[in-house]
Amino acid sequence: MIEATPLADQPFGVEVTGIDFSRNVSDEDIRTVIRLFYENAIMIIRDQELDLDRYERLVGQFGQLHHHLIDHLRLKDNPAVLNLSNIFQNGKPIGGYQGASFWHTDVAYEDPGNSATIVHGREWPEGGCPTYFCDTRAAYDALPDGMRKRIDSLTVLHHYGNRDDLNEDSTTSAEKLQGHQKDQIQNVFHPLVKVHPFTGRKALYGVAGSSFGIVGMPDDEAIGLLDELKIHALQPQFVASFDCRPNDLGAWDTYSTLHKATTLKPAVGTHDRRLVWRISVKGYPPLMADEAVHASV
Numbered sequence: 147m148i149e150a151t152p153l154a155d156q157p158f159g160v161e162v163t164g165i166d167f168s169r170n171v172s173d174e175d176i177r178t179v180i181r182l183f184y185e186n187a188i189m190i191i192r193d194q195e196l197d198l199d200r201y202e203r204l205v206g207q208f209g210q211l212h213h214h215l216i217d218h219l220r221l222k223d224n225p226a227v228l229n230l231s232n233i234f235q236n237g238k239p240i241g242g243y244q245g246a247s248f249w250h251t252d253v254a255y256e257d258p259g260n261s262a263t264i265v266h267g268r269e270w271p272e273g274g275c276p277t278y279f280c281d282t283r284a285a286y287d288a289l290p291d292g293m294r295k296r297i298d299s300l301t302v303l304h305h306y307g308n309r310d311d312l313n314e315d316s317t318t319s320a321e322k323l324q325g326h327q328k329d330q331i332q333n334v335f336h337p338l339v340k341v342h343p344f345t346g347r348k349a350l351y352g353v354a355g356s357s358f359g360i361v362g363m364p365d366d367e368a369i370g371l372l373d374e375l376k377i378h379a380l381q382p383q384f385v386a387s388f389d390c391r392p393n394d395l396g397a398w399d400t401y402s403t404l405h406k407a408t409t410l411k412p413a414v415g416t417h418d419r420r421l422v423w424r425i426s427v428k429g430y431p432p433l434m435a436d437e438a439v440h441a442s443v
């Protein structure tokens with residue numbers, strides 16, 4: 147039986163047990179898991195022995211598989227999958243290495259952005275490698291009335307990068323792009339406050355990372371407001387973490403959270419290697435499209 151337990155010692159998030167995605171799972175069980183995911187914004191399901199194809203099919207239940215802009219990191223036979231790793235071969239990391247160690251929202255530099263990201267743990271370093279998440283729904287709810295009214299209808303300009311660190315060789319900037327990838331970058335616009343299509347909850351969207359301005363507002367005032375909201379959201383009472391160990395499935399709802407990775411040194415042996423498969427999706431779960439009743443995305 148599917149059971150949900152709050153993540154221990156964390157202000158939000160859920161661990162789901164009683165399901166085995168290495169076997170065929172009923173549509174109703176998939177809906178149950180996805181509803182728990184949307185309610186809780188981050189989710190971990192441990193002990194899921196999945197090969198690449200099974201993992202990819204499972205993630206396809208959460209939305210449409212997204213092929214990442216950074217095409218040189220895609221796996222050849224499974225192009226929706228990126229490795230996240232500190233393993234180096236021939237002097238180069240085998241996947242995304244340090245490009246996510248700042249607070250951000252996945253692919254908010256596209257329209258639409260990602261709706262969810264689901265990772266599968268493969269190798270895990272001694273000492274751990276947590277990913278941190280900020281509950282931007284709770285952060286929104288905790289704002290004073292006046293601030294909520296001020297920001298509810300604002301539109302934010304996004305493009306690729308980290309507005310706090312534009313030095314592409316830095317460890318806290320966004321993953322460095324190649325020339326043809328830079329050519330695809332455009333400005334896109336998203337609401338500052340997103341209404342979740344399934345839960346109807348409002349959340350601060352993308353107030354860190356790829357947000358660079360607010361429509362109709364002078365730049366210094368816009369950055370000041372985005373920074374104020376980011377600092378508010380990143381208070382400890384809104385921040386949780388989990389660690390993806392081998393065969394763990396970890397998922398985050400990108401409409402309801404900000405997140406950042408832990409920076410690791412390049413692995414020198416088997417004891418300190420990290421490898422995680424990552425797929426992000428856009429849009430709605432195919433089994434639940436008719437439940438997306440709240441407009442705004």
Ligand SMILES: [Fe+2]
Nearest residue numbers: 246251252405
């Ligand atoms: Fe990310």
